[in-house]
Amino acid sequence: MGQEKEKPVEDQKQQMTGAYELVLYNDDVNTFDHVINTLIDVCEHTSEQAEQSAMIAHYKGKCSVLEGSYNELKPVNDEMIRRELKVKIE
Secondary structure (H helix, E strand, O other), rough: OOOOOOHHHHHHHHHOOOOOOEEEEEOOOOOHHHHHHHHHHHHHHHHHHHHHHHHHHHOOOOEEEEOOHHHHHHHHHHHHHOOOOOOOOO
């Protein structure tokens, strides 16, 4: 009999809670102002939240900007991609 591989902790968390994260990745194309304005417009962040998220993504390479179900995050993900930001639902 074959052994089943254990799923990563993130997959187990998603199965148990339905929680996903929308992750913003750093890029060398968009200005801080564009990223901040997009986070305010699309994710409904305050200006302070948006600035902090932009800085974290810049210095750490990525930043979780929203949590929710896949269906909740998908339209936000699509709009951020339309605005040419690098994001992924994880």
